[in-house]
Amino acid sequence: MQVEVIRPYGFCHGVKRATEIAFDLREKEKNRPIVILGQLVHNDNVAQALKEKHIETIxxxxxxxxxxxxYPLDTLVFFTAHGHLKKYDEMLDNLHLESIDAICPSVKLNNERIKNSLNAKKDIVYIGKSHHPETEAALDIDERIILFDVKTKEFIQRIKFPSYHQAIIFSQTTLSEKHYLDAIQMIKKKYRSIDIAPRACFEMYRREEAVKNIDPLTELIYIVGSKHSSNANELYQTACEFHNDINVEMISCKDDINKKTIENVSRVAIVSSASTPDKVIEDIQNYLESL
Ligand code: SF4
Structure with a gap:
Protein backbone atom coordinates (compact mmCIF):
# COMPACT_ATOMS: atom_id res chain seq x y z
CA MET A 1 0.00 0.00 0.00
CA GLN A 2 1.27 3.46 -0.88
CA VAL A 3 0.84 5.72 2.13
CA GLU A 4 1.37 9.46 2.10
CA VAL A 5 1.46 11.47 5.32
CA ILE A 6 0.26 14.97 4.48
CA ARG A 7 2.50 17.66 5.97
CA PRO A 8 2.46 19.44 8.33
CA TYR A 9 1.33 16.74 10.71
CA GLY A 10 1.24 16.31 14.48
CA PHE A 11 0.52 19.05 17.00
CA CYS A 12 0.53 22.68 15.95
CA HIS A 13 3.12 24.72 17.85
CA GLY A 14 0.53 26.09 20.32
CA VAL A 15 -0.76 22.68 21.33
CA LYS A 16 2.77 21.22 21.44
CA ARG A 17 3.91 24.03 23.72
CA ALA A 18 0.91 23.69 26.07
CA THR A 19 1.39 19.92 26.33
CA GLU A 20 5.10 20.30 27.07
CA ILE A 21 4.39 22.93 29.73
CA ALA A 22 1.92 20.56 31.45
CA PHE A 23 4.30 17.58 31.50
CA ASP A 24 7.31 19.74 32.51
CA LEU A 25 5.25 21.16 35.33
CA ARG A 26 4.58 17.67 36.64
CA GLU A 27 8.34 16.97 36.63
CA LYS A 28 9.06 20.15 38.59
CA GLU A 29 6.09 19.97 40.94
CA LYS A 30 6.05 16.28 41.70
CA ASN A 31 3.72 16.43 44.70
CA ARG A 32 1.36 19.27 43.88
CA PRO A 33 -2.12 18.60 42.52
CA ILE A 34 -2.43 19.93 38.96
CA VAL A 35 -5.78 20.49 37.27
CA ILE A 36 -6.42 21.62 33.71
CA LEU A 37 -9.48 23.76 33.07
CA GLY A 38 -11.03 22.27 29.94
CA GLN A 39 -9.45 19.85 27.50
CA LEU A 40 -5.77 20.50 26.84
CA VAL A 41 -5.87 18.53 23.59
CA HIS A 42 -8.74 16.69 21.91
CA ASN A 43 -6.86 13.42 21.94
CA ASP A 44 -7.49 10.29 24.00
CA ASN A 45 -3.82 9.23 24.09
CA VAL A 46 -2.78 12.57 25.55
CA ALA A 47 -5.74 12.53 27.96
CA GLN A 48 -4.62 9.09 29.14
CA ALA A 49 -0.96 10.20 29.48
CA LEU A 50 -2.08 13.19 31.58
CA LYS A 51 -4.15 10.92 33.82
CA GLU A 52 -1.18 8.61 34.32
CA LYS A 53 0.85 11.63 35.46
CA HIS A 54 -1.97 12.55 37.87
CA ILE A 55 -2.84 15.69 35.97
CA GLU A 56 -6.60 16.06 36.16
CA THR A 57 -8.85 17.68 33.60
CA ILE A 58 -12.03 19.33 34.81
CA TYR A 71 -8.89 20.98 45.86
CA PRO A 72 -6.09 21.71 48.35
CA LEU A 73 -4.64 25.23 48.43
CA ASP A 74 -1.35 24.20 46.82
CA THR A 75 -3.18 23.08 43.63
CA LEU A 76 -1.87 24.47 40.35
CA VAL A 77 -4.60 25.38 37.90
CA PHE A 78 -3.60 25.13 34.27
CA PHE A 79 -5.18 27.18 31.45
CA THR A 80 -5.06 25.69 27.94
CA ALA A 81 -3.72 27.14 24.65
CA HIS A 82 -7.10 28.67 23.76
CA GLY A 83 -7.04 31.49 26.29
CA HIS A 84 -9.57 31.92 29.09
CA LEU A 85 -12.21 34.23 30.53
CA LYS A 86 -11.10 37.04 32.87
CA LYS A 87 -13.54 35.91 35.55
CA TYR A 88 -11.49 32.75 36.12
CA ASP A 89 -8.46 34.82 37.17
CA GLU A 90 -10.62 36.60 39.75
CA MET A 91 -12.11 33.31 40.88
CA LEU A 92 -8.67 31.74 41.40
CA ASP A 93 -7.49 34.83 43.31
CA ASN A 94 -10.49 34.48 45.62
CA LEU A 95 -9.78 30.79 46.09
CA HIS A 96 -6.04 31.54 46.65
CA LEU A 97 -5.08 29.09 43.92
CA GLU A 98 -2.04 29.57 41.70
CA SER A 99 -2.44 29.36 37.92
CA ILE A 100 -0.28 28.65 34.87
CA ASP A 101 -1.39 30.10 31.57
CA ALA A 102 -0.39 28.04 28.49
CA ILE A 103 -2.13 30.32 25.99
CA CYS A 104 -0.67 29.87 22.51
CA PRO A 105 1.56 32.85 21.61
CA SER A 106 -0.37 33.26 18.33
CA VAL A 107 -3.73 33.38 20.14
CA LYS A 108 -2.21 35.86 22.58
CA LEU A 109 -1.00 38.04 19.71
CA ASN A 110 -4.47 37.94 18.12
CA ASN A 111 -6.06 38.99 21.41
CA GLU A 112 -3.53 41.78 21.92
CA ARG A 113 -4.30 43.13 18.47
CA ILE A 114 -8.01 43.09 19.35
CA LYS A 115 -7.32 45.05 22.56
CA ASN A 116 -5.25 47.59 20.64
CA SER A 117 -8.10 48.12 18.16
CA LEU A 118 -10.81 48.84 20.69
CA ASN A 119 -10.43 52.62 20.45
CA ALA A 120 -10.20 52.78 16.66
CA LYS A 121 -13.76 54.11 16.29
CA LYS A 122 -14.69 51.10 14.21
CA ASP A 123 -16.82 48.07 15.04
CA ILE A 124 -14.71 45.05 16.01
CA VAL A 125 -16.07 41.92 14.36
CA TYR A 126 -14.70 38.51 15.36
CA ILE A 127 -15.31 35.58 13.04
CA GLY A 128 -15.59 32.41 15.08
CA LYS A 129 -17.69 29.58 16.39
CA SER A 130 -19.86 30.42 19.38
CA HIS A 131 -18.99 28.29 22.43
CA HIS A 132 -15.50 27.53 21.12
CA PRO A 133 -13.13 28.35 24.02
CA GLU A 134 -10.82 30.49 21.87
CA THR A 135 -13.76 32.54 20.59
CA GLU A 136 -15.27 32.87 24.07
CA ALA A 137 -11.96 34.15 25.44
CA ALA A 138 -11.57 36.65 22.58
CA LEU A 139 -15.14 37.96 23.03
CA ASP A 140 -14.48 38.31 26.74
CA ILE A 141 -11.92 41.05 25.99
CA ASP A 142 -14.74 43.57 25.54
CA GLU A 143 -18.51 43.35 25.32
CA ARG A 144 -18.54 45.58 22.26
CA ILE A 145 -16.85 42.91 20.13
CA ILE A 146 -19.42 41.54 17.69
CA LEU A 147 -19.30 37.84 16.88
CA PHE A 148 -19.92 36.68 13.35
CA ASP A 149 -20.86 33.07 14.04
CA VAL A 150 -19.74 30.85 11.14
CA LYS A 151 -22.21 28.15 12.19
CA THR A 152 -25.36 30.28 12.03
CA LYS A 153 -23.93 33.00 9.73
CA GLU A 154 -25.35 35.60 12.11
CA PHE A 155 -23.92 38.69 13.75
CA ILE A 156 -24.19 38.44 17.53
CA GLN A 157 -24.04 41.84 19.19
CA ARG A 158 -24.04 41.50 22.96
CA ILE A 159 -24.65 45.11 23.95
CA LYS A 160 -26.40 47.89 22.06
CA PHE A 161 -24.27 50.70 20.65
CA PRO A 162 -24.43 52.77 17.45
CA SER A 163 -22.46 51.18 14.64
CA TYR A 164 -19.47 53.03 13.15
CA HIS A 165 -20.41 51.45 9.79
CA GLN A 166 -16.75 50.52 9.44
CA ALA A 167 -15.28 47.37 10.91
CA ILE A 168 -12.01 45.71 11.80
CA ILE A 169 -12.13 41.95 11.39
CA PHE A 170 -10.40 39.33 13.52
CA SER A 171 -10.91 35.58 13.53
CA GLN A 172 -10.58 32.32 15.46
CA THR A 173 -7.35 30.62 14.43
CA THR A 174 -8.81 27.20 13.60
CA LEU A 175 -11.37 28.19 10.97
CA SER A 176 -11.32 26.76 7.49
CA GLU A 177 -10.45 29.11 4.66
CA LYS A 178 -13.97 28.69 3.29
CA HIS A 179 -15.64 29.70 6.55
CA TYR A 180 -13.26 32.63 6.88
CA LEU A 181 -13.67 33.95 3.32
CA ASP A 182 -17.46 33.41 3.27
CA ALA A 183 -17.74 35.33 6.53
CA ILE A 184 -15.70 38.23 5.12
CA GLN A 185 -18.03 38.46 2.14
CA MET A 186 -21.04 38.65 4.46
CA ILE A 187 -19.41 41.23 6.72
CA LYS A 188 -18.54 43.35 3.66
CA LYS A 189 -22.23 43.56 2.82
CA LYS A 190 -23.05 45.04 6.22
CA TYR A 191 -20.29 47.65 6.45
CA ARG A 192 -19.25 50.63 4.35
CA SER A 193 -15.63 49.59 4.69
CA ILE A 194 -13.70 46.87 6.47
CA ASP A 195 -10.08 46.40 7.58
CA ILE A 196 -8.98 42.80 7.83
CA ALA A 197 -6.52 42.34 10.69
CA PRO A 198 -3.46 40.23 9.87
CA ARG A 199 -4.04 36.60 10.79
CA ALA A 200 -2.02 35.43 13.75
CA CYS A 201 -1.68 31.80 12.68
CA PHE A 202 -1.46 30.01 9.35
CA GLU A 203 -1.36 26.50 10.74
CA MET A 204 -4.88 25.67 9.55
CA TYR A 205 -4.34 27.39 6.23
CA ARG A 206 -1.23 25.28 5.54
CA ARG A 207 -2.96 22.04 6.50
CA GLU A 208 -6.00 22.87 4.46
CA GLU A 209 -3.98 23.79 1.37
CA ALA A 210 -2.12 20.48 1.71
CA VAL A 211 -5.48 18.65 1.85
CA LYS A 212 -6.71 20.42 -1.28
CA ASN A 213 -3.53 19.31 -3.08
CA ILE A 214 -3.81 15.62 -2.23
CA ASP A 215 -3.08 13.51 -5.31
CA PRO A 216 -6.40 12.80 -7.08
CA LEU A 217 -5.27 9.18 -7.61
CA THR A 218 -5.55 8.65 -3.84
CA GLU A 219 -8.31 6.17 -3.00
CA LEU A 220 -8.79 6.86 0.70
CA ILE A 221 -8.14 9.90 2.90
CA TYR A 222 -7.91 9.46 6.64
CA ILE A 223 -8.46 12.63 8.65
CA VAL A 224 -6.95 11.84 12.02
CA GLY A 225 -8.46 13.77 14.89
CA SER A 226 -11.24 13.93 17.41
CA LYS A 227 -14.84 14.50 16.40
CA HIS A 228 -14.81 17.22 19.08
CA SER A 229 -11.92 19.07 17.44
CA SER A 230 -12.89 22.14 15.44
CA ASN A 231 -9.92 21.90 13.08
CA ALA A 232 -10.32 18.14 12.52
CA ASN A 233 -13.92 18.74 11.41
CA GLU A 234 -12.84 21.62 9.18
CA LEU A 235 -10.18 19.43 7.52
CA TYR A 236 -12.74 16.67 7.03
CA GLN A 237 -15.14 19.05 5.30
CA THR A 238 -12.38 20.45 3.09
CA ALA A 239 -11.31 16.94 2.05
CA CYS A 240 -14.91 15.97 1.22
CA GLU A 241 -15.46 19.15 -0.74
CA PHE A 242 -12.25 19.05 -2.81
CA HIS A 243 -12.10 15.28 -3.34
CA ASN A 244 -15.69 14.22 -3.76
CA ASP A 245 -14.68 11.07 -5.65
CA ILE A 246 -12.32 9.88 -2.88
CA ASN A 247 -13.51 8.09 0.25
CA VAL A 248 -12.81 10.36 3.26
CA GLU A 249 -12.96 8.99 6.80
CA MET A 250 -12.31 10.55 10.19
CA ILE A 251 -10.47 8.34 12.67
CA SER A 252 -8.84 9.14 15.98
CA CYS A 253 -6.13 6.44 15.97
CA LYS A 254 -4.93 3.19 14.36
CA ASP A 255 -7.54 1.13 16.24
CA ASP A 256 -10.36 2.96 14.43
CA ILE A 257 -9.24 1.58 11.07
CA ASN A 258 -11.93 -0.65 9.65
CA LYS A 259 -10.31 -3.50 7.71
CA LYS A 260 -13.20 -3.53 5.23
CA THR A 261 -12.50 0.11 4.31
CA ILE A 262 -8.93 -0.66 3.30
CA GLU A 263 -9.67 -3.84 1.37
CA ASN A 264 -8.40 -3.42 -2.20
CA VAL A 265 -7.14 0.10 -1.46
CA SER A 266 -3.62 0.79 -2.70
CA ARG A 267 -3.19 4.55 -2.09
CA VAL A 268 -3.98 6.25 1.19
CA ALA A 269 -3.35 9.80 2.41
CA ILE A 270 -3.16 10.53 6.15
CA VAL A 271 -4.08 14.02 7.33
CA SER A 272 -3.42 15.17 10.87
CA SER A 273 -5.45 17.64 12.89
CA ALA A 274 -3.52 20.17 14.96
CA SER A 275 -4.34 18.21 18.11
CA THR A 276 -3.11 14.80 16.95
CA PRO A 277 0.32 13.72 18.26
CA ASP A 278 3.01 12.73 15.73
CA LYS A 279 3.10 9.22 17.18
CA VAL A 280 -0.57 8.56 16.37
CA ILE A 281 0.07 9.49 12.73
CA GLU A 282 3.25 7.42 12.55
CA ASP A 283 1.48 4.39 14.08
CA ILE A 284 -1.20 4.59 11.39
CA GLN A 285 1.43 4.97 8.68
CA ASN A 286 3.45 1.99 9.94
CA TYR A 287 0.35 -0.16 10.25
CA LEU A 288 -0.89 0.63 6.73
CA GLU A 289 2.56 0.14 5.22
CA SER A 290 2.84 -3.24 6.90
CA LEU A 291 -0.28 -4.56 5.14
S1 SF4 B 1 -3.90 26.59 15.59
FE1 SF4 B 1 -2.35 28.21 15.64
S2 SF4 B 1 -3.11 29.72 17.07
FE2 SF4 B 1 -4.34 27.86 17.40
S3 SF4 B 1 -3.25 26.82 19.07
FE3 SF4 B 1 -2.41 26.02 17.15
S4 SF4 B 1 -0.61 27.29 16.70
FE4 SF4 B 1 -1.84 28.36 18.23
Missing amino acids: LVDDEIENKLKQ
Missing part, protein backbone atom coordinates in the same frame (compact mmCIF):
# COMPACT_ATOMS: atom_id res chain seq x y z
CA LEU A 59 -14.89 20.54 32.69
CA VAL A 60 -15.48 24.26 32.69
CA ASP A 61 -19.14 24.78 33.58
CA ASP A 62 -21.31 26.68 36.07
CA GLU A 63 -20.06 24.42 38.85
CA ILE A 64 -16.39 25.19 38.26
CA GLU A 65 -15.93 27.26 41.43
CA ASN A 66 -17.47 24.57 43.63
CA LYS A 67 -15.34 21.92 41.95
CA LEU A 68 -12.13 23.92 42.55
CA LYS A 69 -13.07 24.48 46.20
CA GLN A 70 -12.60 20.73 46.72
Whole structure:
Protein backbone atom coordinates (compact mmCIF):
# COMPACT_ATOMS: atom_id res chain seq x y z
CA MET A 1 0.00 0.00 0.00
CA GLN A 2 1.27 3.46 -0.88
CA VAL A 3 0.84 5.72 2.13
CA GLU A 4 1.37 9.46 2.10
CA VAL A 5 1.46 11.47 5.32
CA ILE A 6 0.26 14.97 4.48
CA ARG A 7 2.50 17.66 5.97
CA PRO A 8 2.46 19.44 8.33
CA TYR A 9 1.33 16.74 10.71
CA GLY A 10 1.24 16.31 14.48
CA PHE A 11 0.52 19.05 17.00
CA CYS A 12 0.53 22.68 15.95
CA HIS A 13 3.12 24.72 17.85
CA GLY A 14 0.53 26.09 20.32
CA VAL A 15 -0.76 22.68 21.33
CA LYS A 16 2.77 21.22 21.44
CA ARG A 17 3.91 24.03 23.72
CA ALA A 18 0.91 23.69 26.07
CA THR A 19 1.39 19.92 26.33
CA GLU A 20 5.10 20.30 27.07
CA ILE A 21 4.39 22.93 29.73
CA ALA A 22 1.92 20.56 31.45
CA PHE A 23 4.30 17.58 31.50
CA ASP A 24 7.31 19.74 32.51
CA LEU A 25 5.25 21.16 35.33
CA ARG A 26 4.58 17.67 36.64
CA GLU A 27 8.34 16.97 36.63
CA LYS A 28 9.06 20.15 38.59
CA GLU A 29 6.09 19.97 40.94
CA LYS A 30 6.05 16.28 41.70
CA ASN A 31 3.72 16.43 44.70
CA ARG A 32 1.36 19.27 43.88
CA PRO A 33 -2.12 18.60 42.52
CA ILE A 34 -2.43 19.93 38.96
CA VAL A 35 -5.78 20.49 37.27
CA ILE A 36 -6.42 21.62 33.71
CA LEU A 37 -9.48 23.76 33.07
CA GLY A 38 -11.03 22.27 29.94
CA GLN A 39 -9.45 19.85 27.50
CA LEU A 40 -5.77 20.50 26.84
CA VAL A 41 -5.87 18.53 23.59
CA HIS A 42 -8.74 16.69 21.91
CA ASN A 43 -6.86 13.42 21.94
CA ASP A 44 -7.49 10.29 24.00
CA ASN A 45 -3.82 9.23 24.09
CA VAL A 46 -2.78 12.57 25.55
CA ALA A 47 -5.74 12.53 27.96
CA GLN A 48 -4.62 9.09 29.14
CA ALA A 49 -0.96 10.20 29.48
CA LEU A 50 -2.08 13.19 31.58
CA LYS A 51 -4.15 10.92 33.82
CA GLU A 52 -1.18 8.61 34.32
CA LYS A 53 0.85 11.63 35.46
CA HIS A 54 -1.97 12.55 37.87
CA ILE A 55 -2.84 15.69 35.97
CA GLU A 56 -6.60 16.06 36.16
CA THR A 57 -8.85 17.68 33.60
CA ILE A 58 -12.03 19.33 34.81
CA LEU A 59 -14.89 20.54 32.69
CA VAL A 60 -15.48 24.26 32.69
CA ASP A 61 -19.14 24.78 33.58
CA ASP A 62 -21.31 26.68 36.07
CA GLU A 63 -20.06 24.42 38.85
CA ILE A 64 -16.39 25.19 38.26
CA GLU A 65 -15.93 27.26 41.43
CA ASN A 66 -17.47 24.57 43.63
CA LYS A 67 -15.34 21.92 41.95
CA LEU A 68 -12.13 23.92 42.55
CA LYS A 69 -13.07 24.48 46.20
CA GLN A 70 -12.60 20.73 46.72
CA TYR A 71 -8.89 20.98 45.86
CA PRO A 72 -6.09 21.71 48.35
CA LEU A 73 -4.64 25.23 48.43
CA ASP A 74 -1.35 24.20 46.82
CA THR A 75 -3.18 23.08 43.63
CA LEU A 76 -1.87 24.47 40.35
CA VAL A 77 -4.60 25.38 37.90
CA PHE A 78 -3.60 25.13 34.27
CA PHE A 79 -5.18 27.18 31.45
CA THR A 80 -5.06 25.69 27.94
CA ALA A 81 -3.72 27.14 24.65
CA HIS A 82 -7.10 28.67 23.76
CA GLY A 83 -7.04 31.49 26.29
CA HIS A 84 -9.57 31.92 29.09
CA LEU A 85 -12.21 34.23 30.53
CA LYS A 86 -11.10 37.04 32.87
CA LYS A 87 -13.54 35.91 35.55
CA TYR A 88 -11.49 32.75 36.12
CA ASP A 89 -8.46 34.82 37.17
CA GLU A 90 -10.62 36.60 39.75
CA MET A 91 -12.11 33.31 40.88
CA LEU A 92 -8.67 31.74 41.40
CA ASP A 93 -7.49 34.83 43.31
CA ASN A 94 -10.49 34.48 45.62
CA LEU A 95 -9.78 30.79 46.09
CA HIS A 96 -6.04 31.54 46.65
CA LEU A 97 -5.08 29.09 43.92
CA GLU A 98 -2.04 29.57 41.70
CA SER A 99 -2.44 29.36 37.92
CA ILE A 100 -0.28 28.65 34.87
CA ASP A 101 -1.39 30.10 31.57
CA ALA A 102 -0.39 28.04 28.49
CA ILE A 103 -2.13 30.32 25.99
CA CYS A 104 -0.67 29.87 22.51
CA PRO A 105 1.56 32.85 21.61
CA SER A 106 -0.37 33.26 18.33
CA VAL A 107 -3.73 33.38 20.14
CA LYS A 108 -2.21 35.86 22.58
CA LEU A 109 -1.00 38.04 19.71
CA ASN A 110 -4.47 37.94 18.12
CA ASN A 111 -6.06 38.99 21.41
CA GLU A 112 -3.53 41.78 21.92
CA ARG A 113 -4.30 43.13 18.47
CA ILE A 114 -8.01 43.09 19.35
CA LYS A 115 -7.32 45.05 22.56
CA ASN A 116 -5.25 47.59 20.64
CA SER A 117 -8.10 48.12 18.16
CA LEU A 118 -10.81 48.84 20.69
CA ASN A 119 -10.43 52.62 20.45
CA ALA A 120 -10.20 52.78 16.66
CA LYS A 121 -13.76 54.11 16.29
CA LYS A 122 -14.69 51.10 14.21
CA ASP A 123 -16.82 48.07 15.04
CA ILE A 124 -14.71 45.05 16.01
CA VAL A 125 -16.07 41.92 14.36
CA TYR A 126 -14.70 38.51 15.36
CA ILE A 127 -15.31 35.58 13.04
CA GLY A 128 -15.59 32.41 15.08
CA LYS A 129 -17.69 29.58 16.39
CA SER A 130 -19.86 30.42 19.38
CA HIS A 131 -18.99 28.29 22.43
CA HIS A 132 -15.50 27.53 21.12
CA PRO A 133 -13.13 28.35 24.02
CA GLU A 134 -10.82 30.49 21.87
CA THR A 135 -13.76 32.54 20.59
CA GLU A 136 -15.27 32.87 24.07
CA ALA A 137 -11.96 34.15 25.44
CA ALA A 138 -11.57 36.65 22.58
CA LEU A 139 -15.14 37.96 23.03
CA ASP A 140 -14.48 38.31 26.74
CA ILE A 141 -11.92 41.05 25.99
CA ASP A 142 -14.74 43.57 25.54
CA GLU A 143 -18.51 43.35 25.32
CA ARG A 144 -18.54 45.58 22.26
CA ILE A 145 -16.85 42.91 20.13
CA ILE A 146 -19.42 41.54 17.69
CA LEU A 147 -19.30 37.84 16.88
CA PHE A 148 -19.92 36.68 13.35
CA ASP A 149 -20.86 33.07 14.04
CA VAL A 150 -19.74 30.85 11.14
CA LYS A 151 -22.21 28.15 12.19
CA THR A 152 -25.36 30.28 12.03
CA LYS A 153 -23.93 33.00 9.73
CA GLU A 154 -25.35 35.60 12.11
CA PHE A 155 -23.92 38.69 13.75
CA ILE A 156 -24.19 38.44 17.53
CA GLN A 157 -24.04 41.84 19.19
CA ARG A 158 -24.04 41.50 22.96
CA ILE A 159 -24.65 45.11 23.95
CA LYS A 160 -26.40 47.89 22.06
CA PHE A 161 -24.27 50.70 20.65
CA PRO A 162 -24.43 52.77 17.45
CA SER A 163 -22.46 51.18 14.64
CA TYR A 164 -19.47 53.03 13.15
CA HIS A 165 -20.41 51.45 9.79
CA GLN A 166 -16.75 50.52 9.44
CA ALA A 167 -15.28 47.37 10.91
CA ILE A 168 -12.01 45.71 11.80
CA ILE A 169 -12.13 41.95 11.39
CA PHE A 170 -10.40 39.33 13.52
CA SER A 171 -10.91 35.58 13.53
CA GLN A 172 -10.58 32.32 15.46
CA THR A 173 -7.35 30.62 14.43
CA THR A 174 -8.81 27.20 13.60
CA LEU A 175 -11.37 28.19 10.97
CA SER A 176 -11.32 26.76 7.49
CA GLU A 177 -10.45 29.11 4.66
CA LYS A 178 -13.97 28.69 3.29
CA HIS A 179 -15.64 29.70 6.55
CA TYR A 180 -13.26 32.63 6.88
CA LEU A 181 -13.67 33.95 3.32
CA ASP A 182 -17.46 33.41 3.27
CA ALA A 183 -17.74 35.33 6.53
CA ILE A 184 -15.70 38.23 5.12
CA GLN A 185 -18.03 38.46 2.14
CA MET A 186 -21.04 38.65 4.46
CA ILE A 187 -19.41 41.23 6.72
CA LYS A 188 -18.54 43.35 3.66
CA LYS A 189 -22.23 43.56 2.82
CA LYS A 190 -23.05 45.04 6.22
CA TYR A 191 -20.29 47.65 6.45
CA ARG A 192 -19.25 50.63 4.35
CA SER A 193 -15.63 49.59 4.69
CA ILE A 194 -13.70 46.87 6.47
CA ASP A 195 -10.08 46.40 7.58
CA ILE A 196 -8.98 42.80 7.83
CA ALA A 197 -6.52 42.34 10.69
CA PRO A 198 -3.46 40.23 9.87
CA ARG A 199 -4.04 36.60 10.79
CA ALA A 200 -2.02 35.43 13.75
CA CYS A 201 -1.68 31.80 12.68
CA PHE A 202 -1.46 30.01 9.35
CA GLU A 203 -1.36 26.50 10.74
CA MET A 204 -4.88 25.67 9.55
CA TYR A 205 -4.34 27.39 6.23
CA ARG A 206 -1.23 25.28 5.54
CA ARG A 207 -2.96 22.04 6.50
CA GLU A 208 -6.00 22.87 4.46
CA GLU A 209 -3.98 23.79 1.37
CA ALA A 210 -2.12 20.48 1.71
CA VAL A 211 -5.48 18.65 1.85
CA LYS A 212 -6.71 20.42 -1.28
CA ASN A 213 -3.53 19.31 -3.08
CA ILE A 214 -3.81 15.62 -2.23
CA ASP A 215 -3.08 13.51 -5.31
CA PRO A 216 -6.40 12.80 -7.08
CA LEU A 217 -5.27 9.18 -7.61
CA THR A 218 -5.55 8.65 -3.84
CA GLU A 219 -8.31 6.17 -3.00
CA LEU A 220 -8.79 6.86 0.70
CA ILE A 221 -8.14 9.90 2.90
CA TYR A 222 -7.91 9.46 6.64
CA ILE A 223 -8.46 12.63 8.65
CA VAL A 224 -6.95 11.84 12.02
CA GLY A 225 -8.46 13.77 14.89
CA SER A 226 -11.24 13.93 17.41
CA LYS A 227 -14.84 14.50 16.40
CA HIS A 228 -14.81 17.22 19.08
CA SER A 229 -11.92 19.07 17.44
CA SER A 230 -12.89 22.14 15.44
CA ASN A 231 -9.92 21.90 13.08
CA ALA A 232 -10.32 18.14 12.52
CA ASN A 233 -13.92 18.74 11.41
CA GLU A 234 -12.84 21.62 9.18
CA LEU A 235 -10.18 19.43 7.52
CA TYR A 236 -12.74 16.67 7.03
CA GLN A 237 -15.14 19.05 5.30
CA THR A 238 -12.38 20.45 3.09
CA ALA A 239 -11.31 16.94 2.05
CA CYS A 240 -14.91 15.97 1.22
CA GLU A 241 -15.46 19.15 -0.74
CA PHE A 242 -12.25 19.05 -2.81
CA HIS A 243 -12.10 15.28 -3.34
CA ASN A 244 -15.69 14.22 -3.76
CA ASP A 245 -14.68 11.07 -5.65
CA ILE A 246 -12.32 9.88 -2.88
CA ASN A 247 -13.51 8.09 0.25
CA VAL A 248 -12.81 10.36 3.26
CA GLU A 249 -12.96 8.99 6.80
CA MET A 250 -12.31 10.55 10.19
CA ILE A 251 -10.47 8.34 12.67
CA SER A 252 -8.84 9.14 15.98
CA CYS A 253 -6.13 6.44 15.97
CA LYS A 254 -4.93 3.19 14.36
CA ASP A 255 -7.54 1.13 16.24
CA ASP A 256 -10.36 2.96 14.43
CA ILE A 257 -9.24 1.58 11.07
CA ASN A 258 -11.93 -0.65 9.65
CA LYS A 259 -10.31 -3.50 7.71
CA LYS A 260 -13.20 -3.53 5.23
CA THR A 261 -12.50 0.11 4.31
CA ILE A 262 -8.93 -0.66 3.30
CA GLU A 263 -9.67 -3.84 1.37
CA ASN A 264 -8.40 -3.42 -2.20
CA VAL A 265 -7.14 0.10 -1.46
CA SER A 266 -3.62 0.79 -2.70
CA ARG A 267 -3.19 4.55 -2.09
CA VAL A 268 -3.98 6.25 1.19
CA ALA A 269 -3.35 9.80 2.41
CA ILE A 270 -3.16 10.53 6.15
CA VAL A 271 -4.08 14.02 7.33
CA SER A 272 -3.42 15.17 10.87
CA SER A 273 -5.45 17.64 12.89
CA ALA A 274 -3.52 20.17 14.96
CA SER A 275 -4.34 18.21 18.11
CA THR A 276 -3.11 14.80 16.95
CA PRO A 277 0.32 13.72 18.26
CA ASP A 278 3.01 12.73 15.73
CA LYS A 279 3.10 9.22 17.18
CA VAL A 280 -0.57 8.56 16.37
CA ILE A 281 0.07 9.49 12.73
CA GLU A 282 3.25 7.42 12.55
CA ASP A 283 1.48 4.39 14.08
CA ILE A 284 -1.20 4.59 11.39
CA GLN A 285 1.43 4.97 8.68
CA ASN A 286 3.45 1.99 9.94
CA TYR A 287 0.35 -0.16 10.25
CA LEU A 288 -0.89 0.63 6.73
CA GLU A 289 2.56 0.14 5.22
CA SER A 290 2.84 -3.24 6.90
CA LEU A 291 -0.28 -4.56 5.14
S1 SF4 B 1 -3.90 26.59 15.59
FE1 SF4 B 1 -2.35 28.21 15.64
S2 SF4 B 1 -3.11 29.72 17.07
FE2 SF4 B 1 -4.34 27.86 17.40
S3 SF4 B 1 -3.25 26.82 19.07
FE3 SF4 B 1 -2.41 26.02 17.15
S4 SF4 B 1 -0.61 27.29 16.70
FE4 SF4 B 1 -1.84 28.36 18.23
